[in-house]
Each structure stands twice: as structure tokens, then as C-alpha cells.
Amino acid sequence: MAMAWVWTIMVALSLVFGLCTGRIEAVGTAALQGAEAAVELCLSMAGIICLWTGVMEIMSRCGLTEKLAKCFRPLLRRLLPRASGDTETLAAVSANLSANLLGLGNAATPLGIRAARRMARGTEGIASDELCRLVVLNTASIQLLPTTVAGVRAACGCAAPFDILPAVWLSSVLSVTAGLLMARLLGRLWRT
Amino acid sequence: MDLSSLIVPVLLAATAVYALSKKVDVYGALTAGAGEGLSVTVRILPALVGLLAAVYMFRASGAMDWFAQLLAPVLEVLGIPPETAALLLVRPVSGSGALAVGSDLIKTYGPDSYLGRVAAVMLGSTETTFYTIAVYFGAAGITKTRYTIPAALTADLAGFMAAAFSVRLFFGT
Numbered sequence: 437m438a439m440a441w442v443w444t445i446m447v448a449l450s451l452v453f454g455l456c457t458g459r460i461e462a463v464g465t466a467a468l469q470g471a472e473a474a475v476e477l478c479l480s481m482a483g484i485i486c487l488w489t490g491v492m493e494i495m496s497r498c499g500l501t502e503k504l505a506k507c508f509r510p511l512l513r514r515l516l517p518r519a520s521g522d523t524e525t526l527a528a529v530s531a532n533l534s535a536n537l538l539g540l541g542n543a544a545t546p547l548g549i550r551a552a553r554r555m556a557r558g559t560e561g562i563a564s565d566e567l568c569r570l571v572v573l574n575t576a577s578i579q580l581l582p583t584t585v586a587g588v589r590a591a592c593g594c595a596a597p598f599d600i601l602p603a604v605w606l607s608s609v610l611s612v613t614a615g616l617l618m619a620r621l622l623g624r625l626w627r628t
Numbered sequence: 629m630d631l632s633s634l635i636v637p638v639l640l641a642a643t644a645v646y647a648l649s650k651k652v653d654v655y656g657a658l659t660a661g662a663g664e665g666l667s668v669t670v671r672i673l674p675a676l677v678g679l680l681a682a683v684y685m686f687r688a689s690g691a692m693d694w695f696a697q698l699l700a701p702v703l704e705v706l707g708i709p710p711e712t713a714a715l716l717l718v719r720p721v722s723g724s725g726a727l728a729v730g731s732d733l734i735k736t737y738g739p740d741s742y743l744g745r746v747a748a749v750m751l752g753s754t755e756t757t758f759y760t761i762a763v764y765f766g767a768a769g770i771t772k773t774r775y776t777i778p779a780a781l782t783a784d785l786a787g788f789m790a791a792a793f794s795v796r797l798f799f800g801t
Contacts, residue, residue, distance in 0.1 A: 442721060446682040446691075453689035462688040470684030474676040477731055478669055486665035491643055493661025494654055498647035542664070549767040556768035563765065568776045571764045575757040575780040576787065581639075582752030588731040589748055594739035598635050600748050603798045607753035607790035615783025622775035 481587030484597070488583035492538050501543075504534035515573075515616075516555075516566045525554045529570065539579040548574050565623045572619050576612040580605075675724035683714070683732055706785075708792050711743055715750060720757040720784055727751065742801045749791040754784050 454463035495501065508530040513520045520526045528551035535544035548570070555567045563571075582604055586597040647654045686692050692714060700710035708716070715733060719726040733747035757780045765773055 442718070442725065443678065443682055446686050449691045450682070450685035450689040453691035453694065454685075457690040459689055463685050466684035466688035467681045470681035471677045473684070473732075473735075474673065474680040474728065477680075477735075478673045478676060482666065482669040485669055486662035489665030489668065490658035490661035491640065493664070494643050494647045494652065494657040497657045498643075498650040498652045500643075500646075545763060549764060552764045552768040552770075556770055559770070561769060561771040563770045563772060563774050563776060567768070567770065568774060568779065571761055571773075571776050572779045572783060574764065575755050575760045576783040577753050577755040579752065582748075584727065585730070585748045585752045588727070588734055588751075589739040589744075592731075592735050592739040592744070596633055597739070600745055600752065600795070601635065603745070603749045603791070603794035604752040606794040606797070607749055607787050610790035610794075611753055611783045611787030614786030615779050618782040619775065619779035622779055626775045 477588065477591055480591035481584070484587040484590050485583055488539075488581065488586075492540055492583075495538055496535075496540060496543065501531065501534045501538060501540075504537060505530035508533050515569060518564075519551070519555050519566050519570070522554060525551050528554070533573070533578070536574065536578050537580050539581055539583055544574075565619075568623065569616060569619050572615045573612065576608070576615050578608050578612060672724045672727065675722075676728050679722075679725045679728035680732065683729055686714075687732075706789050708788055709743055709746060711737075712747055712750065712788070712792075715747060716788055719750070719754055719788075720781065721759075723756040723759065726756070742795060742799070745795045745799060746792050749795055750788055753791055754787040757781060757784055 450463050451460075454460035505527070509520075509526065512526060512529055512533075516526075516529065519529065528547050532544050532547040532551060535541075535547060552567060552570060555564065555570065559567075581598070581601075585600075585604075589597040589600075644654050647657070696710045696713045699713040703710045703713060703716075712733065715726060715729045718729050730747045730751040734744045737743040737747075739745075739748070757777075761773065761776060761780060765771075765776075
């Protein structure tokens with residue numbers, strides 16, 4: 437529903453601003469141009485997205501996801517000490533993280549949900565500190581190869597669409613760290 | 629030679645060789661995954677049509693400039709270019725909406741411009757926060773989310789600031 441509001445407000449404001457600035461004619465043309473641009477964009481980035489989801493599928497089939505998951509366990513034991521006591525939750529969380537890293541959103545979400553459900557047991561609808569941390573981890577993007585964005589850049593005529601990778605990794609790390617630090621800080625202040 | 633030009637060929641070849649050594653049907657997996665990618669593209673198309681129409685209208689009417697100007701002083705303090713104001717507002721709410729606004733920025737300013745790169749890094753290093761929170765807590769039956777939303781939005785804001793900073797760091801303005 438949130439998007440219904442966003443869309444309506446944007447269109448209504450465009451009408452009001454268009455009338456005020458005398459650019460209403462351009463606003464009408466722009467709506468049609470926007471729709472056309474959307475189809476063009478989708479078509480031109482479809483190839484690169486398909487190629488990379490294909491590569492990700494190979495990675496997950498040859499056991500790379502599980503390998504990554506194993507690397508995470510020591511880290512997760514520190515981040516989510518109570519949840520890690522349960523081997524099945526630990527397995528779900530580490531698989532969730534490695535799927536996120538590989539950009540397999542469709543695989544990551546069900547795994548994360550399984551972990552979240554196990555962690556929510558007996559909490560009577562109140563999120564525990566560890567569950568908050570798990571969700572914050574999932575709301576911050578940790579994808580190693582942002583393939584959709586690379587697709588957009590390639591569609592706009594970029595010769596090296598992945599040249600932003602170091603910048604993306606640095607921002608992701610800073611963003612996740614900030615989120616987890618804030619969670620830790622608020623967790624101390626926000627006693628249930 | 630630029631190191632980033634190695635990423636694509638090395639990743640493709642290394643994945644294929646490793647997977648084949650594990651007796652994975654490399655080509656079958658590739659095409660199966662590509663099919664899934666196609667359905668992703670098809671799924672975002674309707675949303676992209678609706679949103680880009682609205683974004684183009686919003687920009688043509690002058691409303692975008694007005695909002696960017698309104699937010700500019702705050703964003704400048706944080707080191708975020710004010711042209712990305714709309715992207716910041718949409719990003720936590722809608723994935724396809726952010727993709728539409730972001731790709732519009734990349735297209736308008738060029739993929740290799742400072743702004744184009746910042747928009748791309750912002751898209752690549754943040755997530756659709758509210759959607760994720762709704763899905764996880766909904767599935768787990770949590771009604772009291774405590775401090776999750778402020779913490780997750782802090783991560784988003786840090787991501788936006790870091791995007792502007794890291795593009796300056798690696799590419800200059």
C-alpha cells in the first residue's frame with residue numbers, strides 16, 4: 437500500500453507543480469516518455485541480468501554457497517551467540533548470509549525467514565536483540581556483485597559496468613557496520 | 629590494464645572450471661539461472677513502467693528540483709549530492725521504485741559521471757528496508773519490532789553517505 441501513496445502523491449504533485457510552473461504540457465509528454473523508457477531499460481538490461489543469475493546458479497549448484505556458509509560460522513557465533521547454540525538456526529542464518537552475498541535474493545529470504553521463526557519462538561511477539569540484529573543484517577545489502585545495477589549501467593553505455601565494485605563493497609561494509617552498531621547501542625537503551 | 633576489467637572474464641572462467649571439476653552441469657545450470665533472471669526482469673517491468681512515468685512527470689513539472697533544493701542544505705552537510713534526494717526517499721520503501729529513480733539518474737548524468745556512479749553505488753549497497761522488515765517480522769509473528777527500524781534506517785543513511793564518499797575516494801568528483 438505504501439507505493440499506492442507514493443505514486444498518487446507524485447502524480448498529483450506533478451499536476452500541481454506543472455500548472456504552477458506552466459509546464460503542464462511537458463508533464464503530459466513526460467508520462468508517456470517515462471513508460472517508454474521503462475520498457476527500453478528493461479530490454480537493454482535483461483541480457484546482463486540473465487547472464488549473472490545464470491552464473492550465480494552455477495555457483496550455488498557447485499557447493500560454493502555451503503563453503504561460504506562455513507566461513508561465516510565463527511563470525512555468527514559472536515554476532516548471534518544464543519541463536520548459534522541451535523545448530524539448525526545457525527545453518528539457516530549462515531546459508532541466508534551466503535545467499536545474500538551471492539545476490540540470490542530468492543534463496544536468501546526463505547532461509548532467513550526460517551531462522552527468524554526459530555529465533556522468535558517463545559518471545560510472544562517481541563523481537564529479541566539477536567532477531568533485531570538478524571533483520572538489520574538483511575536490510576543492509578551485502579551483495580558482492582550488484583548485477584542489476586551493473587545491468588543498468590551497461591544499458592546506459594558504460595564500458596566497465598563493474599568498475600564501481602570497490603566503492604560498493606566499501607559502502608556496504610560501512611552501512612552494515614553502522615546498522616549493527618546502532619542496533620547494539622539502542623539495544624542497551626531500549627529495554628523491554 | 630584496469631583490475632576491474634579482469635573481474636568478469638576471471639569470474640566466468642573460474643566458476644565454470646570449478647563447477648565442472650565438481651561434475652556440475654555448468655551449461656544446464658547457466659541456462660536455468662538465466663531463465664530465472666528473465667522472470668525477474670519481466671516481474672520488474674510493470675512496476676518500472678508505472679514508476680518511471682511518475683518520475684518523469686515529477687521531474688518535468690519542476691517538483692523534483694523544488695524538493696532537491698529543499699533538502700539540499702541537509703544533504704550537503706552529510707556530503708550527499710542533492711540530485712539524489714528522490715532516490716534516498718524511495719530506496720527504503722520500494723526496490724523497483726528505487727531502481728527506476730536510480731536508473732534515471734544514471735541515464736541523465738551518464739554511467740561514468742560522479743552522480744551516475746553515486747546513484748549506482750547507492751542502489752548496490754542498500755536494500756528495500758521496510759519490505760525486508762515486513763517480510764521477516766510478519767513471517768516470525770513479531771509485532772513489537774523495538775529498535776529494528778531506526779537501526780536499519782541508520783544503516784541506509786550510512787550507506788548513502790558512504791556511497792558519495794567512496795565514489796569520491798575511488799574516482800574523484
